[in-house]
Each structure stands twice: as structure tokens, then as C-alpha cells.
Amino acid sequence: MSExxxxxxxxxxxxxxxxxxxxxxxxxxxxxxxxxxxxxVWVSEVMLQQTRVETARPYxxxxxxxxxxxxxxxxxxxxxxxxxxxxxGYYQRARRLHAAARLIVAAGGxxxxxxxxxxxxxxxGRYTAAAIASIVLAVREPAIDGNVMRVVARLLALKESPKxxxxxxxxxxxxxxxxxxxxPGDSNQAIMEIGAAICRPRRxxxxxxxxxxxxxxxxxxxxxxxxxAGRKAPVLRQRRRVAVVESGGSVLLFRxxxxxxxxxxxxxxxxxxxxxxxxSEEAFGQRYGGRWKVGPQRGRVxxxxxxxxxxxxxxxxxxxxxxxxAEGPEAxxxxxxxxxxxxxxxxxxKVLRLLDT
DNA sequence: AAACCGGGGCA
DNA sequence: TGCCCAGGTTT
Numbered sequence: 001m002s003e004x005x006x007x008x009x010x011x012x013x014x015x016x017x018x019x020x021x022x023x024x025x026x027x028x029x030x031x032x033x034x035x036x037x038x039x040x041v042w043v044s045e046v047m048l049q050q051t052r053v054e055t056a057r058p059y060x061x062x063x064x065x066x067x068x069x070x071x072x073x074x075x076x077x078x079x080x081x082x083x084x085x086x087x088x089g090y091y092q093r094a095r096r097l098h099a100a101a102r103l104i105v106a107a108g109g110x111x112x113x114x115x116x117x118x119x120x121x122x123x124x125g126r127y128t129a130a131a132i133a134s135i136v137l138a139v140r141e142p143a144i145d146g147n148v149m150r151v152v153a154r155l156l157a158l159k160e161s162p163k164x165x166x167x168x169x170x171x172x173x174x175x176x177x178x179x180x181x182x183x184p185g186d187s188n189q190a191i192m193e194i195g196a197a198i199c200r201p202r203r204x205x206x207x208x209x210x211x212x213x214x215x216x217x218x219x220x221x222x223x224x225x226x227x228x229a230g231r232k233a234p235v236l237r238q239r240r241r242v243a244v245v246e247s248g249g250s251v252l253l254f255r256x257x258x259x260x261x262x263x264x265x266x267x268x269x270x271x272x273x274x275x276x277x278x279x280s281e282e283a284f285g286q287r288y289g290g291r292w293k294v295g296p297q298r299g300r301v302x303x304x305x306x307x308x309x310x311x312x313x314x315x316x317x318x319x320x321x322x323x324x325x326a327e328g329p330e331a332x333x334x335x336x337x338x339x340x341x342x343x344x345x346x347x348x349x350k351v352l353r354l355l356d357t
Numbered sequence: 358a359a360a361c362c363g364g365g366g367c368a
Numbered sequence: 369t370g371c372c373c374a375g376g377t378t379t
Contacts, residue, residue: 048374053366056374089364092376146375165358165376192374201372202368233360235370262363302369305363309369346364360379367371 015035015214016180016187022210023190027195031061036185038111038136039070045128046097050090053196059088069343073098074105082266082343089346091263096123115141133220135185142175143188144202145166147195152178153227154199157216163230199223233307240310241280242271242295242351250333252319253348254288257329268333270317289328291320299354303347314351 027033030053043063047056063084067073073081078098085094100121112118114137118129131143142148149162152171160167179187183266198209206218217223245252253267264274272283284292295316303310334342336352 043362045374050362050364050373050375052366052373087365090362090375091364093360096376123376127375131374143374146372146376159368163358189374196374231359232371304365304369306361307359308363310363350365358379361377362375365373368369 004152011214012177013179015211018210019178019190019194020180020183020188023186023193027189028192031057033189036136038132040064041132041135042111042124043097045131046093046123047088049093049128049201051088052093056088059085070101070111071109072105073101079265079343080341083125083341086340086342086344087346087349091266093123095264096121096290100124111136113137115139131188132187134179134188138182138184140176140179140181140184142172144172144175144193145192145195147181147192147199148155148175148188150201150227151191151195151199151211154204154217154223155211155215157220161228161230163199164356167228202236211226235304236308238273238310239275240271240273242269242285242312242314243292243346244269244298244314244351244355245317245319249332250335251352253334253342253344254328255330255332256345264346266343266345267334267348269348269351271312287328288331292320293320301347301354303350312347312351 001168002175003291005273020021030044032040035041040060044056044060047060048227065083066084067076068187075100078095081094082091085091086093091240099121103121106207112121115129115133118124124132127143127145130139130141133139134141134143139172149171153162153167156170156174157298158167158170160170162168162171178191194209194211198205202224204223206212206215209218212218215223217226252270254270255267256263256265257264270284271287272280272287280294281294284294295318298316301312301314303312339348339352
């Protein structure tokens with residue numbers, strides 16, 4: 001072995017040690033880190049898809065309490081699962097988690113034992129499969145999420161965008177090198193945690209980073225320059241009017257069709273699209289049935305998803321007769337205090353919170 | 358590869 | 369308001 005290659009190998013071994021030493025000392029106490037059982041690790045990884053740790057934490061504890069095992073999850077009604085997920089967003093994750101639980105139980109109740117088997121489950125992509133397999137099975141597979149992408153792009157001072165295949169391959173190779181041979185799951189979690197706590201998108205705290213001496217971006221004094229930005233899609237703006245119909249302490253919600261492309265089967269507030277103008281009473285009537293009387297505006301909320309931004313006007317409304325809405329989509333009256341276990345869209349909670357203030 | 362998924366939190 | 373987050377799936 002040449003001297004240079006030998007040094008590189010020693011540096012790598014040192015980086016792995018530094019990473020684990022930092023993790024052993026600084027890792028957060030998170031509920032899903034209390035065991036390495038596949039079920040809680042799997043649930044946590046799905047909840048953490050596109051979701052911050054502190055947001056997911058209370059949902060995880062409540063979810064595990066309601067569905068303590070894969071058997072409990074599989075035998076639960078999908079409605080109950082969605083109800084516990086309500087407020088977390090991206091509800092397809094809950095549907096896929098539930099469907100995967102039924103697949104696992106139907107196949108005998110044992111969890112996958114390889115990355116490839118995990119990948120076959122709905123809702124488990126290459127990130128999640130690698131994360132679970134490294135934590136539960138000690139498989140040496142890099143779990144590359146947005147945090148890892150940023151940390152490694154900075155370590156390498158990577159010129160290419162990680163969203164291009166060349167850039168992504170470079171990140172994957174480096175991330176793999178950083179994994180300990182005995183504790184790859186802790187290595188993966190350590191890089192992610194550094195991304196969240198130290199190697200932040202803006203104002204990274206390089207001086208307390210265990211990898212600072214190995215980081216080319218830090219050495220160049222411009223860590224924020226990485227990762228190289230890809231093309232950003234323009235945000236589409238759209239106006240919407242949402243109606244709150246209250247009667248006897250209950251609010252009127254409608255159920256989205258079960259085969260709907262988005263938010264299938266969730267309960268939502270009645271809405272119509274377009275510029276707010278006269279005539280929206282007819283539009284509500286056409287969409288939901290009944291004769292509508294639209295009252296005063298109660299406020300505005302913004303509801304953004306990925307590359308879409310809804311500007312929503314919240315109005316009060318009344319119906320001349322409750323049973324007239326039976327013509328439209330499935331309708332239901334819900335007491336505000338009972339909504340906790342009901343699978344509603346995120347917007348329902350947002351609008352009702354607005355009315356409380 | 359790119360679009361889409363119709364979330365949520367924070368500066 | 370823009371940006372980011374422990375991404376997955378479809379086209």
C-alpha cells in the first residue's frame with residue numbers, strides 16, 4: 001500500500017471514530033432510539049420523511065401507544081391509523097405504513113432481513129430501507145437524506161449538484177466510507193444529527209463539528225456555498241375560499257372520495273376555487289348540494305405544499321336545511337372536541353385554530 | 358430525470 | 369414569504 005493510500009485509510013478510520021464518539025456524547029434522547037426493534041424504528045423513519053424530529057416526536061409516542069406492534073397496526077382500521085396521523089401531513093405515508101403492516105402480518109409476521117426486502121414494502125424507499133437496515137440489522141448502507149447530502153457535499157466541497165447523478169454518486173461513496181463496520185446505524189444517525197444540529201443550511205457551527213478538520217468547505221471558509229443548488233421550481237399560487245358551517249357546537253365536514261388522488265378518504269372543510277366574488281353561494285351548492293348562505297370573512301390562511309401555495313379566505317356559511325347536503329359528497333357533523341381521532345386534512349386544523357384566536 | 362405529493366415550522 | 373425537512377412514487 002502506498003503511503004498516501006495508507007494515510008487516507010487512517011484518516012477515514014479516524015473520521016468514523018470521531019463521528020461515533022461525538023454521537024455517543026451528543027445524541028438527542030429520542031423515543032425511537034430506546035430500542036433497535038424493527039417496528040418502532042420503521043414507524044419513526046416513515047414519520048421522519050420530510051418531517052422534523054421535534055414535529056414527529058409527539059406523534060410517534062401517541063402512535064406507538066395506540067398501535068404497539070405490527071400486528072396491532074395491521075388489525076387496526078385504516079381510519080383509526082389516519083386519525084392518529086392527522087396533522088402530520090403527507091397522509092399517503094400512513095396508508096402505506098398500514099398496507100405494509102398488513103403485508104408483513106400476512107406473510108407470517110416477520111420483518112424483512114435485507115435492504116432489498118425492506119425496499120419491497122410500500123412507503124419504503126432507498127433512504128428509509130438503508131436507515132432501517134443499518135439501525136436494525138447493522139447493514140453497512142448509507143442512508144442519504146437532505147441532512148446527509150448537505151454534510152457530505154460540504155465535506156467534499158462538491159461542485160456538482162447532489163440532484164445530478166454524478167453528484168449523488170460522489171455523496172453516496174463518501175457517506176458509505178463514513179460508516180463504522182460494527183455500528184453503521186449509529187454512523188448514519190450521527191451524520192443526520194450533525195446535519196440537523198451543526199451543519200445547518202445557514203450559519204453552520206463548524207467550530208463544534210467533529211468533522212471540521214476533514215471538511216473542505218470549512219477549510220475554504222465558505223460552507224454555506226454547498227450543496228450546489230439545483231433548479232428550483234416556481235411556486236404556483238392559487239386562491240381558494242373555505243367555508244366553516246357551525247351548528248349546535250358542531251362543524252360540517254365533507255369526506256373526500258376513497259379513490260381520490262390526494263388525501264383520499266380524509267374529511268375536509270367545504271371549499272371552492274378561484275377569485276373570491278359574488279356567486280360563490282351557487283358554487284358551494286353545486287359542489288356540495290343544498291342552499292348556501294355565505295357570511296362574513298373570518299380571516300385568511302396560507303397553505304403551502306412543496307411548490308404550491310394556496311391563499312385561502314375563510315368565511316362563515318349557513319345552510320338553509322341540513323339534510324339538503326345529502327345530495328353531495330358524504331357529509332358529517334363533528335364536535336370540535338371529537339376531531340382529535342378523526343382523519344382530517346391538515347387544513348381543517350389550521351382553519352379551526354384560526355377561528356379560536 | 359422530473360414532477361408530484363395538496364405539510365409544517367421557522368427566520 | 370422563502371427555504372428546508374431523517375422522501376416516496378409515478379411518469
